[in-house]
Amino acid sequence: MLDTNLRAQLKAYLERVKLPFEIIASLDDSAAAREMHGLLSDIVSLCDKITLRTDGTDVRKPSFALAGAGEAPRIRFAAIPLGHEFASLVLALLQVGGHPPKIETALIEQIRNLEGEFRFETYMSLSCHNCPDVVQALNLMAVLNPRVHSVVIDGALYQQEVTERQVMAVPMVFLNGEHFGQGRMDVEEIVARLDTGTAARDAARLNAKQAYDVLIVGGGPAGAAAAVYAARKGIRTGMLAERLGGQTMDTMGIENFVSVLETDGPKFAAALEQHARLYEVDILNLQRAEKLIPATDNDGLVGVQLANGATLHSKTVILSTGARWREVNVSGEREYRNKGVAYCPHCDGPLFKGKRVAVIGGGNSGVEAAIDLAGIVGHVTLLEFGDALRADAVLVSKLKSLKNVDIHTQAQTTAITGADGKVNGLTYIDRASGESRRVELEGVFVQIGLVPNSEWLKGTLELSRHGEIVVDARGQTSLPGVFAAGDVTTVPFKQIIIATGDGAKAALGAFDHLIRSSAPQAVAA
Template sequence: MLDDTLKSQLKSYLERVTLPFEITASLDDGDSAREMLALLQDIAVMSDKITLKTDGHDARRPSFSLQRTGTNQSLRFAAIPLGHEFTSLVLALLWTGGHPPKAEADVIEQIKALDGDYAFEVYMSLTCHNCPDVVQALSLMSVLNPKVKTVIVDGALYQAEVNEREIMAVPSVYLNGQPFGSGRMTVEEIVAKLDTGAGTKDAAKLSAKEAFDVLVVGGGPAGAAAAVYAARKGIRTGIAAERFGGQVNDTLAIENYISVLETDGPKFATSLEAHVKAYGVDVMNLQRGDKLIPAAAPGGLIEVQLANGGSLKSKTVILSTGARWRNVNVPGEQQYKNKGVAYCPHCDGPLFKGKRVAVIGGGNSGVEAAIDLAGIVTHVTLIEFGDALRADAVLVTKLKSLANVTIHTNAQTTELTGDGTKLNGLTYTDRISGESRHIELEGVFVQIGLVPNTEWLKGVVELSKHGEIIVDARGQTSVPGVFAAGDATTVPFKQIIIAAGDGAKAALGAFDHLMRN
């Protein structure tokens, strides 16, 4: 089942297992069950702490559970966790076998203290790069707290179940049979939703912190670089991030970051956070800026009020809040989001296997999405507002060579239609003839660029007509002591490497400001 390289790697990991545990498989006569059994047999022979049983009676077949001997741990994989989920499997094996997780001590205590009955089901795809974070978070919670039970379901393996629940985006999480959340979530975010008193306690802890020399707001490449450069100057540095890595987490492949031949977004985001923490930066995750209050007098403290009610103060602030997917803003988009309307073709594409989909947007992202989806779905329709596709010529040539792709240019999307519960089509207007046309579809992928996360700064920091923070050559904004970097600014060419460079520049600008004031 596993090749020799993976077997060697897995065997070295499983040497860290210290406590005995059982793998119990529930199997049927299908090919997937035989594939799962082969995988489990490969695993079982690698450690004398692991016992494999094949007499499971779970309703989901094939599936397997992990249970530490003498505990009530309940963690089940209704999946063959390879691809992006192989790491999730390895971690689940290690944690079940007693290897300590790399999680903050206070988060571990929060998980252990959860009191209630929590039965989670997480639907994922083996090609989804956002799913492992959720899978690993819920796996960890099941290992640490017997009141948390988790089942990890591969949507492609259990297509009928996905269709019955009308799941059209992954990861999708259910708690006690009811929708709990969708999209990438960290263990801290999940615990915060369950521990309702955590937000108030967290806000009080943040407000009690000593003022920083440099406070970075935003944890993408720009924010991470700014924090590292500031901390290397030996000054008190903090970073408040809603989601460390930002949009990088939604990037499948990174092949143009100089000196790194190839990596993926989630891995790159993890490396960013690790680099920042290596310099002793005070990292405050799950924190979103809500209001910026400039210093009352020159040399005074700048205040950043947070969405959870907390407040942070600093001598200088670097804004690196990044951007988010731009909505097409037509009727039906919000109603059918995650019910046919999607934004990540790599994550959600496999859920539309054999179906008809559309891609809105004729730039590189849109054309790449259409090419990828054409290999999965029955038919792809690409909708472009302009009179020609804006993607690179090589991508356009590839797209036009595909037999199951239709391209409409000069097409303005006017509505995403549905039956009240899920999407069933798209309506567009032909901008030349003025005629309105409707396409019957099961999915729509929106790929029309990004919008800066700067709404909370309006009226305080000077913004461009597009909502971007206006900065000078040093990253300085219109407010003394407040700098900015990355995709939220007017700097052209939104690229990871440019954001990182601008983050470093803004940190040096902030340090220069501190020295002169």
């Protein structure tokens, strides 16, 4: 089942297993069951502390569960966890086998102290790069707390379930049979939702923090670069983020960051965080800023008020809150989000295997999405508002060579329609003829650019007509002591490498501001 290189890597990992445990497989006579049995047989052949049983009776077949000696299983894979989920399998094997998790002690205790019964079911796809974070978080919680159970389900393998439960975006999580959430979530975020006292404790802890020299709001490429450059100056640096890594967590492939030949978004985001932690930046994750409070003459400190009620203070602030996917803003888009309307073709594409989908947007992201989806779905309809596709010529040429793709330019999407809780089509106006037309389909992927995350700043500092923070050559905003960097600003060309450079520049600008504002004033003769 596993090739020679993968077997060697897995064998090295499994040497860390300390405690014996068993794999209990529930199999049928399907090809998927035979593939699963081959994978499990390879695993047990590589570690003498793991045994395999094939007498499982789970209703989902094929599937397999992991159970410590003398314990009932709490982790189950209704999947053949390869692709992006292979790491989730390896971690589950190690953690059930007694290898300690790499999370803070306080978080471990918080998980162990959760009260109640929690049965999580996570629908994922093997091509989804956000799914492993959710899967690994829930599996870890199941290892640490006997009241938590984690079931991982491959949507492509269990299409009937996906249809019945109307799973049209991954990762999608159910708790005790009820919808819990979708999209990327890490273990801290999940625990915070289950532990109702988390917000109050966080607010008290954050309110007690001393003022920073530089406080960075946002944890993407710009924020991380600003944190590294500021901390290297030896000043007290904090970085708060609603989601560490920012939009890079939703990026599949990164091939244009100079000196890094190829990587993916989650790996790049992890490297950003690791670099910032190297310089002892005070990182505050899962914190949403809601208000910027300008400095007063009394203390000279800028305030940042958080959603949990806490307020942080700093001599300077760098805003790097990034951007998010732009919506089409037509009838049905929000109503059918995650019910056929999607924004990540890599994550959700496999859920539409053999079906009809549309891609809205003819730039690079739209054309790339259409090419990617064409290899999975039955048919792709690409709609572009302008007179021609705006993507690179090589991408347009590739798209036009695909037989299951229709391209419509001068097409203004007017509505996304649905029935029985899911998408069934869209309508658009042919701008050349003025005629209204309808496309019957099951999915719509929106790829029309970005919106800056700056709504919380309106009325506080200068924004452009597009909502971007206006900055000068040093990253200075219209508010003294407040700088900005990255996709949230007026700087053109929203690219990772540009955001990191802007983050470094803003940090140097903030440091220069600190030096000048603290320098003794000349005394007149």
